[in-house]
Amino acid sequence: SAVISQKPSRDICQRGTSLTIQCQVDSQVTMMFWYRQQPGQSLTLIATANQGSEATYESGFVIDKFPISRPNLTFSTLTVSNMSPEDSSIYLCSVERGGGGYTFGSGTRLTVV
Amino acid sequence: GESVGLHLPTLSVQEGDNSIINCAYSNSASDYFIWYKQESGKGPQFIIDIRSNMDKRQGQRVTVLLNKTVKHLSLQIAATQPGDSAVYFCAETHSGNTPLVFGKGTRLSVIA
Numbered sequence: 047s048a049v050i051s052q053k054p055s056r057d058i059c060q061r062g063t064s065l066t067i068q069c070q071v072d073s074q075v076t077m078m079f080w081y082r083q084q085p086g087q088s089l090t091l092i093a094t095a096n097q098g099s100e101a102t103y104e105s106g107f108v109i110d111k112f113p114i115s116r117p118n119l120t121f122s123t124l125t126v127s128n129m130s131p132e133d134s135s136i137y138l139c140s141v142e143r144g145g146g147g148y149t150f151g152s153g154t155r156l157t158v159v
Numbered sequence: 160g161e162s163v164g165l166h167l168p169t170l171s172v173q174e175g176d177n178s179i180i181n182c183a184y185s186n187s188a189s190d191y192f193i194w195y196k197q198e199s200g201k202g203p204q205f206i207i208d209i210r211s212n213m214d215k216r217q218g219q220r221v222t223v224l225l226n227k228t229v230k231h232l233s234l235q236i237a238a239t240q241p242g243d244s245a246v247y248f249c250a251e252t253h254s255g256n257t258p259l260v261f262g263k264g265t266r267l268s269v270i271a
Contacts, residue, residue, distance in 0.1 A: 052202075079258045086167065088248060089203070089261040138202055142256045147193065150202035 048073050048143045052151030059129055059158050066125045067154045069139035074119035076142075080112070083136040083153070092137075095122045129158045167246060169266045178236040182249030182262045187230060189251035193259065194223060194234045198245045206234070206247075210254075236267075244269045 049072045059065050069078065077096055081089040092112055093101040101114040115123045126133050136153045143149045172178045184192065190211040195203035209216045209223045209232075216223050222235040232249050246266050250259040 077256050077258075088264045089259075091258050091260070094258055140259070147205050147208055148250075148259055149205070150195075152202045155200075 048075060048141050048149045050139060050141065050149055050151040052139055052154060054154055055152060056155035057157070059156065061130050061158055063129055064125055064127045065129065065154075065156060066123050067137055067139075068123050069121070069151050071120045071141055076119070078116065078122045079140040079148075080114065080122075080124045081138045081140060083138060085135070089138065092124070126156065129156075131158045134158045167264045167266045169268055171268045171270060172239050174239060174241060174269055174271050176239055178234075178239045178243070178267060180234045180236075180247050180265045180267065182232040182234075182265075184230050184232055184249065184251045184262065185260065186251060187227075189253060189260075191252050191254050192223070192225060192232050193250045194221075194232075195248045195250060195261075196243075196245045197248065197264075203248060239267075239269050241269045241271055243267060 051070045053068045057065055077094055079094055080092040082092050083089045091104050092107045093103045093114055095101045095114050095116040097116045097119050111127055113125045134157050136155050138153045139151045140148050193208040194206040196206050197203045207218045207221050207223050209225050214225050220237045224233045236243055244267055246264050248264045249262040252259045
């Protein structure tokens with residue numbers, strides 16, 4: 047099964063700044079998925095990142111706010127741009143691990159002050 | 160650590176009792192379902208999955224039941240232990256590397 051290393055694990059950021067979150071997978075995967083988990087809530091899909099093409103964003107999420115890179119089959123980044131306190135959440139990446147089951151990174155706990 | 164599920168429904172059980180966590184899923188076309196456990200400060204951890212051609216699947220101390228007629232999924236945990244305390248999420252998708260859609264989640268609190 048795939049193992050995901052996600053960085054940073056947590057950060058406290060000033061409003062108006064940007065933070066880039068990285069996910070490294072120990073095997074090649076076609077799709078990587080980015081989720082947001084707001085305080086006390088479930089996970090909501092932000093976008094699907096396919097290597098070699100632009101990410102596909104869900105309703106309510108836009109590329110200017112959450113730009114995603116997918117330079118190869120083992121790595122992706124999500125940037126939270128021009129942050130406000132409403133962006134304070136846990137951000138998680140995920141991959142489908144072949145034969146079913148989806149593995150998640152440990153999450154990035156973002157606090158915007 | 161970071162608190163997860165502050166506003167989620169809570170199920171409290173005595174240590175040693177069985178727990179049943181329920182989930183209503185949304186898409187009748189979904190054919191693959193997973194239960195995840197999320198402890199404070201961690202990402203979701205896979206517990207058990209089930210495909211739509213089955214109605215029951217058992218793991219170690221856990222059983223998942225699927226009722227496609229009413230779009231209902233349940234997770235049964237036998238002999239609940241303090242280490243089972245966490246937030247539990249059901250998730251659904253089509254097979255084939257498509258993203259998961261998560262249910263609202265339930266916080267399980269085990270009373271020693």
